Amino acid sequence: METPIWWASFLEIFKEATGFNPIPIRIGDIPLISQYAVASLQAIRHLSDKLELTEEEVWSTLDLIDQAMFNFDVLKGIRYVQRFSSSILYRSSEDPVIVNVKPLKVRKLMSYPIDEPRFLDSSIVHLSGFLPVKLSSDFSEANVDAENGLWRMLYGLPAPPGKFKWVWDLNWASLLELLN
Structure with a gap:
């Protein structure tokens, strides 16, 4: 290591x-x-x-x-x-x-440096605040896809189809594979 x-x-x-x-x-x-x-x-x-x-x-x-x-x-x-x-x-x-969510098993696949968002307005800010709330009550593939779409819009980061999720990671974004 x-x-x-x-x-x-x-x-x-x-x-x-x-x-x-x-x-x-x-x-x-x-x-x-x-x-x-x-x-x-x-x-x-x-x-x-x-x-x-x-x-x-x-x-x-x-x-x-x-x-x-x-x-x-x-x-x-x-x-x-x-x-x-x-x-x-x-x-x-x-x-x-405090929310009740079951723990996720994940594996980090990669990290990518991020800078300022490419596009940002009040509707995007609202969506970026709403999606974590939605995910905490319904961690579904559709909601993960919606959040990944936000990452694509803001930073140009595509997510492969399936159980993958971008997460903020200091000055980076890390792509996680969802294992459960």
């Missing part, structure tokens, strides 16, 4: 925030945002065991590191999921909405 592309920055920020070097952590080929969320939590948990940090100290330290590393609002949603073991719908500046 290779060292994640974000590791050098994380190492520097982690040491600045805590005074310690994180243990080297290797994560499989999963989307970058997931890699970062899992490995950074493991690193702070390892330090927490040695220094007897409280739960609040663990999460507040992660929040500071997250802001310095990426400062993406979606990372706050991911941390909520990690902390409370709940699936949620998350929108910046709003409280998370």
Whole structure:
């Protein structure tokens, strides 16, 4: 397994925030945002065991590191999921909405760099907010296809037919194969 592309920055920020070097952590080929969320939590948990940090100290330290590393609002949603073991719908500046969805088994096939959307107006913004709500209540092939169509419209990313789904992944989009 290779060292994640974000590791050098994380190492520097982690040491600045805590005074310690994180243990080297290797994560499989999963989307970058997931890699970062899992490995950074493991690193702070390892330090927490040695220094007897409280739960609040663990999460507040992660929040500071997250802001310095990426400062993406979606990372706050991911941390909520990690902390409370709940699936949620998350929108910046709003409280998370807990949803009951069964876990998905996925395999990352590829990642593609994304830039600014090619086309964006209020109807597309509305659709991009509506589709996750729809998927949380009905994770059907038709709804996945609709969301993949949005990725194609915004970034020109085609999805192969079948059980595949594009997901946001920092400055990338990752194509996942849905295995269940």
